[in-house]
Amino acid sequence: xxxxxxxxxxxxxxxxxxxxxxxxxxxxxxxxxxxxxxxxxxxxxxxxxxxxxxxxxxxxxxxxxxxxxxxxxxxxxxxxxxxxxxxxxxxxxxxxxxxxxxxxxxxxxxxxxxxxxxxxxxxxxxxxxxxxxx
Amino acid sequence: xxxxxxxxxxxxxxxxxxxxxxxxxxxxxxxxxxxxxxxxxxxxxxxxxxxxxxxxxxxxxxxxxxxxxxxxxxxxxxxxxxxxxxxxxxxxxxxxxxxxxxxxxxxxxxxxxxxxxxxxxxxxxxxxxxxxxx
Numbered sequence: 622x623x624x625x626x627x628x629x630x631x632x633x634x635x636x637x638x639x640x641x642x643x644x645x646x647x648x649x650x651x652x653x654x655x656x657x658x659x660x661x662x663x664x665x666x667x668x669x670x671x672x673x674x675x676x677x678x679x680x681x682x683x684x685x686x687x688x689x690x691x692x693x694x695x696x697x698x699x700x701x702x703x704x705x706x707x708x709x710x711x712x713x714x715x716x717x718x719x720x721x722x723x724x725x726x727x728x729x730x731x732x733x734x735x736x737x738x739x740x741x742x743x744x745x746x747x748x749x750x751x752x753x754x755x
Numbered sequence: 756x757x758x759x760x761x762x763x764x765x766x767x768x769x770x771x772x773x774x775x776x777x778x779x780x781x782x783x784x785x786x787x788x789x790x791x792x793x794x795x796x797x798x799x800x801x802x803x804x805x806x807x808x809x810x811x812x813x814x815x816x817x818x819x820x821x822x823x824x825x826x827x828x829x830x831x832x833x834x835x836x837x838x839x840x841x842x843x844x845x846x847x848x849x850x851x852x853x854x855x856x857x858x859x860x861x862x863x864x865x866x867x868x869x870x871x872x873x874x875x876x877x878x879x880x881x882x883x884x885x886x887x888x889x
Contacts, residue, residue, distance in 0.1 A: 656831035658840050660851050663875040666840050668829045695802045697790035697867070699857050702836035704868055706792050706800050717794050719853050719870045723833050733831070734838055736853045738872025741797040 624724070625696055628703040631722055631730035636691045636709075642681035648674055652723055652731035660736035662716065688712075692744050703730055708744045715740040758858070762837040763827055765856055765864035770825045770843075776815035782808055786857055786865035794870035796850065822846075826878050837864055842878045849874040 631650065638646035651657055651673060659667040659676060667673045688711075695706040703722040708715060721734035765784065772780035785791055785807060793801040793810060801807045822845075829840040835858045843850040855868035 655833070656829070656838075658829055658831065658838065658853075660840065660853065660872065662872060665874070665876065665879065666828050666842075666851055668840070694800050695790070695792055697792065699789070699836050699867065700834045702833050704790075704792065704855065706794065706802070706868075708800075717800055717870070719792075719794065719855075719868065721838065721853075721855070733833065734840075734853065736851070736870050736872065738794065738796060738870065740799070742799065745799065 624698055624703070624728075627728065628696055628698065628705065628722060628730050629693055631703075631732070632693060632705045632707065632720055633691075635720060635732060635735075636689055639677075640689045644674070644678055644681060647677050650732050652725075652733050655723070655733065657732075658734045660738075662737055662739060694744065702733075708740065709737060710743070715743050758832055758837070758862075759830055761862065762830055762832065762839065762856060762864050765837075765866070766827060766839045766841065766854055767825075769854060769866060769869075770823055773811075774823045778808070778812055778815060781811050784866050786859075786867050789857070789867065791866075792868045794872075796872055828878065836867075842874065843871060844877070849877050 635650055638650055657670050657673050659673040661676060667676055690710040692708045693705060694708060697704045701724045705720045707718055709718050716737045717740045718737040720732060722730035723733045724730050769784055772784055791804050791807050793807040795810060801810055824844040826842045827839060828842060831838045837856040839854045841852055843852050850871045851874045852871040856864035857867045858864050
């Protein structure tokens with residue numbers, strides 16, 4: 622699997638873990654050390670691994686999340702850092718997200734930053750068809 | 756100037772260019788080549804240098820922007836990539852932003868990605884005092 626495919630695969634794993642409310646997968650996906658940051662819509666910035674994982678735990682323990690659908694709109698690789706920009710559809714809401722990954726020595730991409738914010742409109746129709754996550 | 760200070764300086768230059776509606780400074784700040792992405796609140800993702808700079812040009816040609824204030828909340832450096840998370844205050848609105856920079860061979864940090872989204876609350880009072888930009 623090339624770097625770009627592996628990066629998209631890691632991005633898909635993030636949304637799969639989110640859709641499945643799978644804390645074990647989510648914890649394995651985020652980088653084990655180093656600075657981590659997460660900007661959930663409307664939340665204050667989270668800047669530690671403990672706070673980031675705690676936020677997903679809190680979300681997963683909340684009401685059953687609606688199905689989440691994602692469209693990978695853009696991938697960029699800069700040395701050991703990969704940036705994925707994508708749309709998220711959660712219920713009837715559309716969001717746009719920045720997901721930043723760092724490649725470890727074993728070639729695995731680990732998440733180091735996530736931001737999602739509201740989009741006013743759904744993605745353009747000429748984008749790839751959305752991949753249903755659940 | 757160390758890498759971290761130079762990165763924060765580049766982030767300040769971004770907001771200075773924004774506050775001054777200075778297209779020349781904005782064009783010089785964004786990386787001259789390679790993939791660039793920009794997620795303005797409520798806009799579709801912009802994925803080319805032409806579209807990114809065009810968006811700032813359109814914003815600068817709009818109504819006079821209110822004063823912008825920023826608080827740098829977090830800096831992380833991963834090889835050639837620097838990530839700055841900060842609050843933005845524009846008028847009475849608070850936003851949180853992800854700004855990603857790439858370090859060039861001459862040590863200069865250039866912007867490769869920007870996302871801003873609404874924050875529900877102002878930054879915590881125990882953060883650094885905001886730096887007025889204009």
